[in-house]
Amino acid sequence: MKYLEEFQNPELARRLLDDIRATVTRPWALMEVCGGQTHTIIRHGIDQLLPDEVELIHGPGCPVCVTPLEVIDKALEIASRPEVLFCSFGDMLRVPGTDRDLFRVRAEGGDVRVVYSPLDALRLAQQNPGREVVFFGIGFETTAPPNAMTVYQAKKLGIRNFSMLVSHVRVPPAIEAIMRSPDCRVQGFLAAGHVCSVMGVGEYPELAERHRVPIVVTGFEPLDILEGVRRAVRQLECGAHTVENAYPRAVRPEGNPAAQAMLADVFEVTDRAWRGIGVIPDSGWRLSERYREFDAEQRFAVGGIQTREPAACRAGEVLQGLLKPHECEAFGTTCTPRTPLGATMVSSEGACAAYYLYRRLDLPQVRIAAPAGVEASSVV
Template sequence: MKYIDEFQNPELAKRLLDDIHATVTRPWALMEVCGGQTHSIIRHGIDQLLPEEIELIHGPGCPVCVTPLELIDKALEIASRPGVIFCSFGDMLRVPGTGRDLFQVRSRGGDVRIVYSPLDALKIAQDNPDREVVFFGIGFETTAPPNAMTVHQARRLGIRNFSLLVSHVRVPPAVEAIMQSADCRVQAFLAAGHVCSVMGTEEYPELAERHQVPIVVTGFEPLDILEGVRRAVRQLERGEHRVENAYPRAVRAEGNKAARAMLEDIFEVTDRGWRGIGVIPASGWRLAPHYREFDAEYRFSVTGITTTEPAECRSGEVLQGLLKPHECEAFGTTCTPRNPLGATMVSSEGACAAYYLYRRLGGTPAPLEASPVV
């Protein structure tokens, strides 16, 4: 990112913090939706620098973490079959299914490959016409367009041995589900800038109005997040509930029209299960009927999957913002990145992984001079 130092400037961060401290008069609970924002918050100690009246609640914004166990087990079943090359981003390989993960499938002879783009998987299919190549397509609205484009390319090039195992989820229905929960304490949202760079902000004003919550679109650098918090707190203190775009260098109200058109052609909205949360209506995508031939679930007829979550794993509560990672009894003991009980400990965007990586183990917050934003 060009000019990245400008968005990590300690002097500018202190000015924003001073403004927030001067503005807040009562307790407020804000949720950052994106796991990337969670990692930035914990890495830079932003939550410890804020006034004690402000609590940052970590939301279900890690796509790896919310991929349902049933779909993980389907991936494991497909990857284990002879003649299949199973392709995925690296952070999915350690996500535990029922009794095993993709690394273990590979160690037992499965052809599981790490790729850096869905187009890499399509090239593998092109180079191996006698093998079935499956790409595990996960993510929010951010990663859905390249996966959609890859399916489009597969049809255009006549590559019939390629398919997509789809686990795409949508943010606005998740926000709706959080606000409808009886245990919800969230009073404002920091929306994910990369999602809004694709989809725009058109779905958020209705949510803000219906639930009387400010929604501020933010980026991922320390100053981005502090500016998002500052705007959200100002709205809360004034009794307002609007959508604000604090990330204008990347986000437009209409989003990316070309990407949205591609999504509308390739995918259709569907109900989607979220790991640890349950089914959220209209919260996901699946391949549209005219692209069903590229749907790995349909192609491989994966059925009869039964799943069992570890009883001691409380990642569902973490994903709903009901529990901080270090408050889980298994955190850092029976659950570590090397031996994770749940996806929140192993994913690069998981809240548990952030707490473990940056040694956030609870206790008294560090003073300002001990936790510089750098």
């Protein structure tokens, strides 16, 4: 398949790895921003193939994972109402709220449906004029344009029984927050290519200059990741901190102006809470005043939600790059894809899910207290 097999060539991968080994002279820590990149790294063992001097830190680049618990609980509250037909992408159904998930709501009688496009939800609203149809709109800059277009179409067509629960987040403010953290070890970034295909690279040079870190825009195949690492390491070794586009087959410097215009019309920038991280200024979008009538949060008045994160879940540290998933005591024991404590274990882009799927034997040894007179043992 074009642009797929070409970027999984093992001989070219070996050459890139040789170049990285020949270049690196000291330890460097790079963060891949996107969860899709994390899955490629873990699936293909790229972090294990790199020289010991190069560490890859997994960033908060999974929109499902960073959707705050309060928003999940609001979605559960709305979806439970008898007049609501609640639509979502499939990866949100297993994300745990305070005491249940969307699968549980559906099992209890809620009309929860998986759709493959926000326009599917709009079509359901047209077909069910007596129901309130709500679409769960989450994601980074990549999924925001189609969601904005759907709200635009709802207003244009006069479809009043459609609304959207919005939890969109923006990548550059998250990079800013990561670099300002006192615990930050990141010295360079592999930026998400699909985000930059929409927004371009205009917001990144200022970040690179202010924090003196290289930012390399990369794709999602193994050779994309390795080329991004190679370019970042070369910059670090010579003291450079510029923005490079290593994904030119998909990313133009200016991005997609039509998509940006749609975002500017339908959304406005706002502060947004990130699950496990906290509120990041100007890091999200909400519906602009012109389209506020389609805001499900206002339409259903779901305020005063009380949330409670599981005490054993350390997903927040994973999302900040402070902890590798398998270093969490709950990983693979009390927290699995069937019994998740946090979204990072169930999302298709979650770091914990990647480690569980592709690195099952890396579970930490957990000491189990033995009854009196019986020798203690370690189990995985």
